[in-house]
Amino acid sequence: MAGIIHDIGKVSVPAEILSMPRKLTDLxxxxxxxxxxxxxxxxxxxxxxxxxxRMVLEHHERMNGSGYPNGLTGDKLLxxxxxxxxxDVVEAMATYRPYRAALGLSAALEEIAKNRGILYDPEAVDAxxxxxxxxxxxxxx
Numbered sequence: 490m491a492g493i494i495h496d497i498g499k500v501s502v503p504a505e506i507l508s509m510p511r512k513l514t515d516l517x518x519x520x521x522x523x524x525x526x527x528x529x530x531x532x533x534x535x536x537x538x539x540x541x542x543r544m545v546l547e548h549h550e551r552m553n554g555s556g557y558p559n560g561l562t563g564d565k566l567l568x569x570x571x572x573x574x575x576x577d578v579v580e581a582m583a584t585y586r587p588y589r590a591a592l593g594l595s596a597a598l599e600e601i602a603k604n605r606g607i608l609y610d611p612e613a614v615d616a617x618x619x620x621x622x623x624x625x626x627x628x629x630x
Contacts, residue, residue: 490537491544491573498528498545508587525549526558540567548573551608563610571610575601575617578609583628594621594628 499507502524506517513521529546547570550556552563556574563571582597598621605614620626 490539491541491548491569492576494528494532494541495545495548495573495577496524496528497531498524498526500531501527510587512588522549522557540569543567544570544573546570548577550574552610553607555608566610568610572613572616575609575613579617579621580628598622 499521502520506513506520509517525546525548529542532542532545535542544567546558547561547566550559550561550566550570551574552566552571554560554562566574578601579594579597582592582600583594585591598618601609601614601617605611
């Protein structure tokens with residue numbers, strides 16, 4: 490469920506910024522970065538059988554604290570949020586964005602492998618790599 494609605498907070502970001510066909514300015518990127526908190530605010534009072542609102546809030550956090558919106562470190566992040574973070578990075582890199590062509594699945598998998606245990610949860614990375622490298626999963630872009 491969280492994987493489907495993790496970017497719901499982007500409804501609060503102007504469409505012109507989301508579809509910008511060039512590199513974003515620092516100000517534009519700071520507006521994009523509000524979507525995790527906005528998504529949390531939208532979902533926090535809805536009862537789910539899982540901590541969906543918190544997962545949405547944390548999906549751009551990183552194990553070393555370099556993520557956003559709160560700069561949380563690995564031990565403060567839900568395991569589900571760590572999984573969602575890896576899935577989000579792979580999907581974002583492997584598919585087209587208005588401001589760049591798709592970087593491809595190989596680049597995405599290289600990114601998570603290179604930053605395993607630094608930015609991304611090692612168990613989530615290992616599971617993701619197994620799905621694509623051993624089980625033959627693909628991303629349709």
